[in-house]
Amino acid sequence: MAVHSKFRRFFYNRLATVGLFIVLVVLVVSAAAPILPLTDPNQTVLTNRLLPPGSEGHPLGADELGRDMLSRLIWGTRVSLAVGLSATAIAALVGSLIGIFAAFYGGWLDNTLMRGIDMLMAFPYMLLALAIVAVLGAGLFNALVAISVVNIPFFARNVRGATVGLVRLEYVDAARLSGKSDMEVLFGELLPNVLPVIFITISTTVGWMILETAGLSFLGLGAQPPTADLGSMLGEGRKSILVAPHVATLPGLVILVLVIGINLLGDGLRDVLDPYLRSGALVSPRPATEVDTDLRRRLRSGDAVEPGTEVSPDGPGGNDGGGNDGGTVPLSVRELRTWFWQRSGRTSSAVRATDGVSFQVPRGAALGIMGESGSGKSVTALSVLGLVPTPPGRIMDGSIRFNGEELIGAPIERLRHYRGNRIAYIFQNPMTSLNPLITVGEQIAESVRHHQGVSRAAARERAQELMDKVQIPNAAARVDSYPHELSGGMRQRVGIAVALANDPDVIIADEPTTALDVTIQAQILKLLDDLRRSEGVSLVFISHDFGVISELCDRVVVMYAGQVVESGTVDEIYRHPLHPYTRRLMACVPRLGDRARALTAIPGLPPALDDLPTGCRFADRCDVVTDACREAPVELRGHGAREARCILVEETSA
Numbered sequence: 090m091a092v093h094s095k096f097r098r099f100f101y102n103r104l105a106t107v108g109l110f111i112v113l114v115v116l117v118v119s120a121a122a123p124i125l126p127l128t129d130p131n132q133t134v135l136t137n138r139l140l141p142p143g144s145e146g147h148p149l150g151a152d153e154l155g156r157d158m159l160s161r162l163i164w165g166t167r168v169s170l171a172v173g174l175s176a177t178a179i180a181a182l183v184g185s186l187i188g189i190f191a192a193f194y195g196g197w198l199d200n201t202l203m204r205g206i207d208m209l210m211a212f213p214y215m216l217l218a219l220a221i222v223a224v225l226g227a228g229l230f231n232a233l234v235a236i237s238v239v240n241i242p243f244f245a246r247n248v249r250g251a252t253v254g255l256v257r258l259e260y261v262d263a264a265r266l267s268g269k270s271d272m273e274v275l276f277g278e279l280l281p282n283v284l285p286v287i288f289i290t291i292s293t294t295v296g297w298m299i300l301e302t303a304g305l306s307f308l309g310l311g312a313q314p315p316t317a318d319l320g321s322m323l324g325e326g327r328k329s330i331l332v333a334p335h336v337a338t339l340p341g342l343v344i345l346v347l348v349i350g351i352n353l354l355g356d357g358l359r360d361v362l363d364p365y366l367r368s369g370a371l372v373s374p375r376p377a378t379e380v381d382t383d384l385r386r387r388l389r390s391g392d393a394v395e396p397g398t399e400v401s402p403d404g405p406g407g408n409d410g411g412g413n414d415g416g417t418v419p420l421s422v423r424e425l426r427t428w429f430w431q432r433s434g435r436t437s438s439a440v441r442a443t444d445g446v447s448f449q450v451p452r453g454a455a456l457g458i459m460g461e462s463g464s465g466k467s468v469t470a471l472s473v474l475g476l477v478p479t480p481p482g483r484i485m486d487g488s489i490r491f492n493g494e495e496l497i498g499a500p501i502e503r504l505r506h507y508r509g510n511r512i513a514y515i516f517q518n519p520m521t522s523l524n525p526l527i528t529v530g531e532q533i534a535e536s537v538r539h540h541q542g543v544s545r546a547a548a549r550e551r552a553q554e555l556m557d558k559v560q561i562p563n564a565a566a567r568v569d570s571y572p573h574e575l576s577g578g579m580r581q582r583v584g585i586a587v588a589l590a591n592d593p594d595v596i597i598a599d600e601p602t603t604a605l606d607v608t609i610q611a612q613i614l615k616l617l618d619d620l621r622r623s624e625g626v627s628l629v630f631i632s633h634d635f636g637v638i639s640e641l642c643d644r645v646v647v648m649y650a651g652q653v654v655e656s657g658t659v660d661e662i663y664r665h666p667l668h669p670y671t672r673r674l675m676a677c678v679p680r681l682g683d684r685a686r687a688l689t690a691i692p693g694l695p696p697a698l699d700d701l702p703t704g705c706r707f708a709d710r711c712d713v714v715t716d717a718c719r720e721a722p723v724e725l726r727g728h729g730a731r732e733a734r735c736i737l738v739e740e741t742s743a
């Protein structure tokens with residue numbers, strides 16, 4: 090299935106298919122050279138000297154010794170291909186072995202091998218190839234050796250780079266623990282993971298190698314007369330370029346078409362083999378999440394979100410002043426739909442990461458967003474600042490208002506003004522969100538400088554002040570520390586200091602305590618709570634843990650499969666959860682001292698977001714499901730000051 094889908098993806102790339110066609114035609118014709126009705130490529134007939142293309146018995150004419158051009162081109166291509174492909178195979182084998190051994194054993198072996206590779210790379214590769222042939226003597230075999238040697242460093246460097254990132258992973262340790270020898274780990278565990286890198290390097294270098302072989306032959310250092318290869322034919326034809334241009338042009342054209350074909354094929358193979366390219370991870374995201382064209386038009390005409398979808402700070406049915414009252418509600422999200430578009434061949438399907446999410450965060454309040462992984466919590470938060478990467482993300486519908494101003498479709502300059510300034514973001518993992526090469530003080534100071542335009546000295550002073558505020562001991566000394574010199578808890582405090590740098594109105598904290606141990610977690614939660622109360626900041630706190638949310642938040646929104654399934658105050662939801670999903674989530678939370686309480690996991694998995702059921706999205710995991718639940722989409726309805734998306738709750742309320 091996976092192989093089938095790779096084939097399909099390859100053939101949908103038209104240029105790659107053209108490349109494959111060219112390469113196949115060239116390979117088949119050159120392989121069939123001995124059985125084709127061709128004249129001897131080396132047979133000299135001086136009466137046929139420089140015959141033009143279209144002459145009788147010589148469809149592509151003859152060269153200056155009267156040899157048939159068609160026959161020499163086919164045999165010459167065969168020689169060029171054989172040398173180019175053999176050189177690629179040798180360079181790939183030797184270079185990959187050097188790379189994988191150097192990365193695996195490290196130490197002196199790595200140093201010795203890589204310094205040797207660096208020395209080879211220090212020379213321009215064509216010059217090095219010429220030097221090697223000059224030492225070994227002219228000839229096809231020596232040209233093959235030279236081309237192989239100069240290309241070994243590309244494979245060695247690429248493979249070493251890929252292997253270094255793998256050797257410290259746990260699955261390699263697990264293989265060692267299972268008693269596998271070094272060779273078994275190298276060739277059984279690491280090599281299969283590095284193979285795509287080797288294939289990708291082959292696909293991008295084989296074209297060069299054919300070109301390099303032709304170059305050496307062109308200079309008279311490769312194929313020797315009477316043997317023809319494309320480079321030597323080009324070199325010989327050069328002499329008669331003015332009287333019989335076809336003699337030089339035809340081999341030149343074959344080289345051009347062949348190398349273009351190989352490169353197109355290589356690009357197609359790389360796209361199929363490289364999981365990063367496949368996922369779009371290597372595609373640079375746009376500066377802000379793309380907004381659907383239809384939504385843009387509706388936003389301009391003022392009818393993006395239907396009236397009546399407003400949610401008040403105190404629950405449904407209230408009034409927040411028409412959604413424009415930034416005075417009491419700095420952040421208002423309504424009917425947000427952020428989808429990821431994935432292509433499979435010519436069709437594309439939508440992964441509905443958020444599908445109609447609404448909530449509001451009053452000034453100074455803390456809202457918790459709770460749900461399992463993949464429920465759409467982080468996508469909701471990232472959408473606020475237009476940070477969902479496009480491709481593949483796109484905001485399809487909804488409204489996000491900050492202090493009354495619509496952020497969806499806002500000019501990038503406005504978003505940049507708000508990002509890290511009025512709306513701050515604390516990431517889950519401070520190790521990856523802080524730049525490892527810049528001191529923590531400088532990272533806090535640059536946010537201050539960028540948004541407040543103060544001097545370097547003033548920004549540094551402010552950085553130190555913020556580090557004091559987030560209770561980093563000895564801030565004056567730590568301001569010049571790099572992230573790796575701090576513990577996990579200290580790094581997260583730096584992340585909070587960066588968030589506080591410009592006295593924001595809203596802080597979005599995306600699972601900021603997940604990577605921390607429980608005592609540090611408690612300190613960070615207390616710090617966030619104190620700062621919220623003292624600074625009057627509104628807080629959006631994302632977590633899968635109700636215990637953590639209940640420590641910090643006033644209200645909670647529970648998300649499942651991209652939708653809000655319940656919302657209310659933390660106290661109400663703690664005492665009496667309405668939705669079966671919330672009930673089951675709460676049943677998974679351990680309570681200290683309650684040994685008799687059985688923790689029951691929620692069976693099954695959330696539905697695929699690109700293949701959602703018609704009815705209730707929780708139906709397959711719900712312990713009180715009825716047939717009616719599966720018939721039609723279930724709406725989010727108000728129940729007093731709360732909301733729930735469950736027909737059972739509706740019936741009970743009725």
Ligand code: SF4
Nearest residue numbers: 705708711718735736
């Ligand atoms: S609508 Fe039905 S399936 Fe969905 S949560 Fe309510 S009872 Fe369960």
